Structures are given as structure tokens and as C-alpha cells.
Amino acid sequence: MDDLVTTKRDGDIAIVTIDNPPVNALGHAMRTELHAALESAKTDNDVHAIVLACAGRTFVAGAEIKEFGSDKALADPNLPGLIALxxxxxxxxxxxIHGTALGGGLELSFGCHYRVALAGSKVGLPEINLGLIPGAGGTQRMPRLVGPERALDIILSGKPIPVEAAHKDGVIDAVFEGDLVENAIAFIREKAEGGETVAHIRDRDDKLAGWKDDPNRFDAVIAEKTKKSRGLDAPIAAARAVKATLTMDIDEGQKFEREQFVKLVSGDQSVAQRHIFFAQREATKVPGIGKEVKARTVKKVGVIGAGTMGGGIAMSMANGGYDVAILEMNQEALDKGLDRVSKTYDISVKRGSMNEDAKAKRMARLSGTTTYGDLGDCDLIIEAVFEDIGVKEDVFGKLDKIAKDGAILASNTSYLDVDKIAGFTGRPQDILGTHFFSPANVMKLLEIVRGGKTAPDVIATALEVGKRAGKIPVVVGVCHGFVGNRMLEARSAEAEDLLLEGATPAEVDKAFRDFGWPMGPYQMSDLAGIDIGWRKRQARGERAEIADTLAEQGDFGQKTGKGYYSYEDGRTPVPRSETQDIIERVAGEKGVERRAISDEEILERTLYPMINEGAKILEEGIATRPSDIDVVWVYGYGFPVGKGGPMHWADQHGLSKIVERLEHWGKATGKDVYAVSPLLKMLAGEGKGFADYQKERA
Structure with a gap:
């Protein structure tokens, strides 16, 4: 086995190089070799300065996540020990630093006097995304570099920062073009020969001085920066650890940080968030789409429809670097759509997440047309028209005539039969579904719907385009509603009856928020627009008495100021007596005797049918694996990330309990939605979970 760490000399400079591909992760074997190399360089009198570098495509990209929960994760020499050395x-x-220095990699660099980086590289502390906090001094040293407020922003965002911005913040001391190691040697030689070396980060406190006189002032900062982290433990732990820099010396602070980290590692939330992290990776492994399947070349994308959805899709494609042609039926609608896109980018510029130059580049990639023929040179065309099979037939009939050979034609449908849509063309192998979520320029999930005749390289292309556009793609099969909306229908099957039987919209929404959802189903319905579901039910000849009564009187939700709730200030939901009058009137007409309904019953009659439907989806092969379903629900529907998605949560909650209560409610209501999936019943009977099912099928 090759050495994981080597030391070379450039005169009196020791270059200690980590080489642990693919990302130089801080596994135990590598830590052991690095400790020995640093100890040797420390005691070598002929070495006057040290460069810590990495081979391959990146600096240390973080801890070895696969060792989490094992004895190796905390075994000596551990990361805090390396930093102390x-x-x-x-x-x-x-x-x-080149490539990325993330998590433990950036913390390791904090042990050095200086940090230099190759232009275009990134640094960050992403532990929060795994339900953790930096555990090797990151919460103690980052505030000493950039101040506690900026440090908390960096830690809570979990996002990598370009080294150019990190240089301005003070995290990076110099940014170089060209050969990084040569520049680093020259940089540190100058410092060594000059005889002056900055203090180690642990010994600096100038960035903390303004807060130490009254550390409790930082509580207001914590409250503001963690207000969107409802129900999650790690953001609160991170904030407390950062505050510790104001009240403790660094050794006490590191001890406090480490205690928080160890507690979080074994907690349910971090286990769930690490599950989702690996689930995202797993979702890209699609049966029949191996490395030998090459994606088609996509340079130009056509988008049909410049409305909210079409505009969002076009922005996603432009953000990914594609040229985009947007088709609308008339110039007025096209101009309105492009203006909406421009104003949406303006919001990003105002917030500071994008500069004017970046906006200009994206807008330059967008063009508009009112003629189908102008899409003839597109490599991929995505339609975002009204969700009606007749409308789709018209669009795909036209596309079939004008699209070039090999062009991929995609339907942004949330429910409709992709195989039927493919049948409207003479090229079913080139057809698939691309279900974006609204607003498409923001929402991460992309359900890629694989038709019965969709070619493998079409799926490979959709995966590549989705990733480049910043999406989290999950490939699913054809059925009504695919994975997400099919399960949503199951979750909503008892929604109206819960209200008729005694629950209020506010009570249902509170039960969901207490579970960890960002908002409940009725507040979400008001936000999206009650009229959307109403029009879908009209097209299908269905009726939901309460929702449709609201819609028929023009109460569409937040956009009209009234829905399930009233919105006196335009955005804050206030329980509405008129809605309650409708509920009680309909209950009386149906002869329903109202009663008190507990939070437990609300969750049993909403989440349990959803889990059950997920099991049926697995049985039918619509989803490849349970973890794919979890990714769909976390990134498309707001399922609490701290619970890891519905199938992971079901395992933790207990499948036998879910089966027992499904059977109970099936008898009590007589509804088909409670008919227990054979797979769910089998797993519960064998004392297994969906995770076991996935392992057995891997």
C-alpha cells in the first residue's frame, strides 16, 4: 500500500503531503501517518518552516463519514490532537489549499499559522448539513478569525465559500494563480526569513473584544440567525458553541464544543441527516444506467411556457450555463415572463447572493420566441404548459414535427401518464418526464420520470442536466402522481374528514409544525392557492366540499387575502370564522358528529397512509429504493430533514405500530387508503425495516 502521507524538502522547508484519494478524507489510517510526519518535521532542526499540502484534486474535503459511529472516528490520533500538534x-x-477544504479539512488548516489557496477553490464548515457542528475547534477558531456573527453565518449556512471571499473575511491569507505548492513555499520562506510569525488562531481575541464585555448581547444574534431552524438541534448547539468563545477560554470552549458534537453524532437527527446525505448519492445510481451509458450533448434548451413554472425552469437552465429559448403563444405573455425572470434575479442581486455581472450573464443566455420552429436547434425541450392531456398532445405533436433528430422532449408533468405522452410522437425513446417543483428556480428536487420506452442515454442526460442546473434528481417510474404526488394524495385522503369530524385547520397545521414541518397542509394550500386543487378536481369530476366551497366564492388563499385562513397583513395566517362555519355546515349536512381530535390521531391519519403508499410504490417498482422516496420528500415537500424522510422515520417509529394503526383506521373508516401494503405487513411481521429491505436488494 502506498504511503498516505509523504514528506519532501525544498531546502529548509518541509512539504508534508497528504495523498488519500479520492478526497483526502481524514480517516484513522491517514491521521496516524500525518501525526508521525508532523512530529518528525517539528523535531527536525534542519526544517525551518512547514507546508501542509494535498495531492490529487482537492485539499482535505472533510472527515471520513463512513467511520462515523465506529471506534475509528474518535480514536487517537484524532483531529483535535492533530490540530494541537x-x-x-x-x-x-x-x-x-486547493479544490475544497471542508469541515475537518478546514479545521485542520486552522492549526497552521497561515492558509493560502489556489484561485477558484472553496472552503467551508458543512457539518450542519449532517445534523452536526464542527467538532475539532471550528466553532472556536472561526470566530477568532472573522468575528462571532460572521462565523455563525458561515457555520449555519453549511455552504462552501469561494477562497476569494474567504480572503476578504480573513480566513485565507493569500490567493494564488499557478503552482500552489511553489507559491506556498515562497510565502512561508518569506515569513520564516523575516523572523515574524502571526499568533496561532487560538491565541487571537481581537475579533471577540467587542462582544466579551457583554456576551449576552449575542443572544439576540442567535435568535435571529436560528429562527428558521425550527426543531433542529445542531443550529442551536452551533450557536451556543460560538457564544462560548465570548465566555470561555479556548480550551474550555473546545471541550464544550466537543461535548456538543459527540452528543449530536449519536442523536436521531444526525443519523437521519447522514441518511439523507448518502441517499442523495445513492439516488444517482439508476438500474440500467451504468458508466458505459454516455449522456447526449446538451448545449441549448427550449422551454415552452413563460409563466411561473416555465420561467423558473428557464432560470434553472440558465443558472446551469445552458442557452435557453423560451416559447410563448404571444409576445405580450413572452415579455411578461422575461420581465418576471429579470425581477426575480434582481431580488437575488439585492440580497447579495448574486452580483449584477452574474445576472447579466444569465439573462444573456435567455432568448424568447413565439414560433415553434425556433426550437428546432434545441438539444432538450421541456414543456411547462397546463396540466391537461389534451394540451400536452397538441404540444408534443408540434414538437415531433420541428425537433431535430436526437433531441430530448420532456414533459414537466406532476401527474400525467408519460407513456401516453410519448405516444403522441414517433420518437418514444426520446421522451421522459421532468417534474420540477415550484418555484423551479429555488426548489432542489427534480423527479425524472422514466417511460417504458425511454432510452438509457436520455435518462443519463437528464441526470447530468439536473445536477448542472443545481437540482437533486431522482429517477421514478410511470404512475399517477409518480412518487411525491401519489404519496401526497394518500396523505391528504383524510384531510377533509379530519375537519368534518372535529379538527380545525389551525389544529392540523400545528400538529404538523410540532412534528417538524415548516408549515401545515392548510397553510401550504393557502400559500399555493386553493384554486389549483379545485381546478384539478373539476377536470377529474371530483369534489372536496370544504376546499371547493372556498374556491367557488373566490377565496383562493393568501393571494386573495382569504382561504382557510384570513391574511389581514397579506402574509400572516389568522384562523377564520367563515371557514369554520363552512366546516360545521357541511358536517351537519353529512350527519357527522364532531369531537375533539388529538395530534396523535391527526398524524396517524395523514402520515401513516403516506408511508403505506410509499411501500406500495416500492412493490410496484415505481421507486428503486426507500431512500429515493426519502430524498423526494425532504427536498420536494419539506419533510423534516431531522427525521430523514418518511421511510427512514417509519423505521425509527416502528413499522408494527404503523400496520396496527392502519388496520384500526381501515376498520373505523372503511377507506381503501388504509389497506395495508403486503410489503409493509411483511417487514413489520419479520421485525425488519425499509433499511433492511434496501440492503437486501442492493
């Missing part, structure tokens, strides 16, 4: 070296040290 670096800080004990009185010779100038510099970390030479």
Missing part, C-alpha cells in the same frame, strides 16, 4: 510547532506553518 500543529499549534505546538513554533516554526512557521502554512496550509496550501
Amino acid at each position: 500543529l499549534e505546538s510547532i513554533d516554526k512557521p506553518t502554512v496550509a496550501a
Whole structure:
């Protein structure tokens, strides 16, 4: 086996290089070799300065996640020990960062006196995305570099920062073009020969001075920056650890941080969030789409429809670097759509997440047309027209005539039969569904619907385009509603009866928020627009008495100021007596005797049918694996990430309990939605979970 760490000399400079492909993760074997190499360089009198570098495509990209929960994760030499060793070296040290220095990788660099980076690289502390906080001093050293407020922003965002921005913040000391190691050697030689070395981060406190006189002032900062982290433990733990820099010395602070980290590692939320992290990776492994299947070349994308959905899709494609042609039926609608896109980008510029130059580049990629023939040179065309099979037939009939050979034609449908849509063309192998979620320029999930005749390279192309556009793609099969909306219908099957039997919209929504959802189903319905579901039910000859009564009187939700709730200030939901009058009138007409309904019953009659439907989807092969369903629900529907998605949560909650209560409610209501899936019943009977099912089928 090749050495994971090597040391070379450039005169009196030692270059310690980590080489642990693919991402130089901080596994135990690598930590052991690195400790020995640093100890040797420390005690070598002929070494006057040290460069810590990495081979391959990146600096240390983080901890070895696969070791989490094992003895190796915390075994000596651990990461805090490596950092302490670096800080004990009185010779100038510099970390030479390229690619990414994330999590433990950035924390490791904090042990050095200096950090230099290759232009275009990124650094960050993404532990929050795994339900964790930095566990090797990141919450203690970052505030000493950039101040506690900025440090908390960086830690809570979990997002990588370009090194150019990190240089301005003070995280990086210099950014270089060209050969990074050569520049790092020259940089540290100058420091060594000059005889002056900055203090280690642990010994700096100038960025904390303004807060230490009254640390409790930082509580208001914490409250503001964690207000969107409802129900999650890690953001609160991170904020407390950052505040510790104001009330404790660094050794006490690191001990406090480590205690929080160890507690979170074994907690249910981090287990769930790590499950979702790996589930995203797993979702890209699609049966029949191996590495030998090459994606088609996509340079130009056509989007049919410049409305909210079409405009959002066009923005996603432009953000991914594609040229985009948007088709509308008339110039007025086209101009309105392009203006909406421009104003949406303006919001990003105002917030500081995009500059004017970036906006200009994206807008330059967009063009408009009112003629189908102008899409003839597109490599991929996505329609975002009204959800009606007749409308889709008309669109795909026209596309079949004008699209070039090999062009991929995609339907942004949330329910309709993709195989039927493919039948409207003479090229079914080139047809698939691309179900974006609204607003498409923001929402991460992309359900890629694989038709019965969809070619493998079409799926490979959709996966590649989705990733480049910043989406999290999950491939699903053809059925009504696919994975997400099919399960949503099951979750909603008892929604009206819960209200008729005694629950109020506010009570149902509170039960959902207490579970961890960002909002409940009735507030969500008001936000999306009650009229959307009403029009779908009209097309299908169905009726939901309460919702449709509201819609028929023009109460569409937040956009009209009235729906299930009233919105006196335009956005805050207030329980509405008129809605309650409708509920009680309909209950009386149906002879329903109203009663008190507990939060437990609300969740049993909404979440349990959803889990059950997920099991049926697995039986039918619509989803490849349970974790794919979890990714769909976390990133498309707001299922609490701290619970890991519906199928993961079901395993933790207990499948036998879910089966027992499904059977109970099936008898009590007589509804088909409670008919227990054979797969769910089998797993519960064998004492297994969906995770076991996935492992057995891997």
C-alpha cells in the first residue's frame, strides 16, 4: 500500500503531503501517518518552516463519514490532537489549499499559522448539513478569525465559500494563480526569513473584544440567525458553541464544543441527516444506467411556457450555463415572463447572493420566441404548459414535427401518464418526464420520470442536466402522481374528514409544525392557492366540499387575502370564522358528529397512509429504493430533514405500530387508503425495516 502521507524538502522547508484519494478524507489510517510526519518535521532542526499540502484534486474535503459511529472516528490520533500538534510547532506553518477544504479539512488548516489557496477553490464548515457542528475547534477558531456573527453565518449556512471571499473575511491569507505548492513555499520562506510569525488562531481575541464585555448581547444574534431552524438541534448547539468563545477560554470552549458534537453524532437527527446525505448519492445510481451509458450533448434548451413554472425552469437552465429559448403563444405573455425572470434575479442581486455581472450573464443566455420552429436547434425541450392531456398532445405533436433528430422532449408533468405522452410522437425513446417543483428556480428536487420506452442515454442526460442546473434528481417510474404526488394524495385522503369530524385547520397545521414541518397542509394550500386543487378536481369530476366551497366564492388563499385562513397583513395566517362555519355546515349536512381530535390521531391519519403508499410504490417498482422516496420528500415537500424522510422515520417509529394503526383506521373508516401494503405487513411481521429491505436488494 502506498504511503498516505509523504514528506519532501525544498531546502529548509518541509512539504508534508497528504495523498488519500479520492478526497483526502481524514480517516484513522491517514491521521496516524500525518501525526508521525508532523512530529518528525517539528523535531527536525534542519526544517525551518512547514507546508501542509494535498495531492490529487482537492485539499482535505472533510472527515471520513463512513467511520462515523465506529471506534475509528474518535480514536487517537484524532483531529483535535492533530490540530494541537500543529499549534505546538513554533516554526512557521502554512496550509496550501486547493479544490475544497471542508469541515475537518478546514479545521485542520486552522492549526497552521497561515492558509493560502489556489484561485477558484472553496472552503467551508458543512457539518450542519449532517445534523452536526464542527467538532475539532471550528466553532472556536472561526470566530477568532472573522468575528462571532460572521462565523455563525458561515457555520449555519453549511455552504462552501469561494477562497476569494474567504480572503476578504480573513480566513485565507493569500490567493494564488499557478503552482500552489511553489507559491506556498515562497510565502512561508518569506515569513520564516523575516523572523515574524502571526499568533496561532487560538491565541487571537481581537475579533471577540467587542462582544466579551457583554456576551449576552449575542443572544439576540442567535435568535435571529436560528429562527428558521425550527426543531433542529445542531443550529442551536452551533450557536451556543460560538457564544462560548465570548465566555470561555479556548480550551474550555473546545471541550464544550466537543461535548456538543459527540452528543449530536449519536442523536436521531444526525443519523437521519447522514441518511439523507448518502441517499442523495445513492439516488444517482439508476438500474440500467451504468458508466458505459454516455449522456447526449446538451448545449441549448427550449422551454415552452413563460409563466411561473416555465420561467423558473428557464432560470434553472440558465443558472446551469445552458442557452435557453423560451416559447410563448404571444409576445405580450413572452415579455411578461422575461420581465418576471429579470425581477426575480434582481431580488437575488439585492440580497447579495448574486452580483449584477452574474445576472447579466444569465439573462444573456435567455432568448424568447413565439414560433415553434425556433426550437428546432434545441438539444432538450421541456414543456411547462397546463396540466391537461389534451394540451400536452397538441404540444408534443408540434414538437415531433420541428425537433431535430436526437433531441430530448420532456414533459414537466406532476401527474400525467408519460407513456401516453410519448405516444403522441414517433420518437418514444426520446421522451421522459421532468417534474420540477415550484418555484423551479429555488426548489432542489427534480423527479425524472422514466417511460417504458425511454432510452438509457436520455435518462443519463437528464441526470447530468439536473445536477448542472443545481437540482437533486431522482429517477421514478410511470404512475399517477409518480412518487411525491401519489404519496401526497394518500396523505391528504383524510384531510377533509379530519375537519368534518372535529379538527380545525389551525389544529392540523400545528400538529404538523410540532412534528417538524415548516408549515401545515392548510397553510401550504393557502400559500399555493386553493384554486389549483379545485381546478384539478373539476377536470377529474371530483369534489372536496370544504376546499371547493372556498374556491367557488373566490377565496383562493393568501393571494386573495382569504382561504382557510384570513391574511389581514397579506402574509400572516389568522384562523377564520367563515371557514369554520363552512366546516360545521357541511358536517351537519353529512350527519357527522364532531369531537375533539388529538395530534396523535391527526398524524396517524395523514402520515401513516403516506408511508403505506410509499411501500406500495416500492412493490410496484415505481421507486428503486426507500431512500429515493426519502430524498423526494425532504427536498420536494419539506419533510423534516431531522427525521430523514418518511421511510427512514417509519423505521425509527416502528413499522408494527404503523400496520396496527392502519388496520384500526381501515376498520373505523372503511377507506381503501388504509389497506395495508403486503410489503409493509411483511417487514413489520419479520421485525425488519425499509433499511433492511434496501440492503437486501442492493
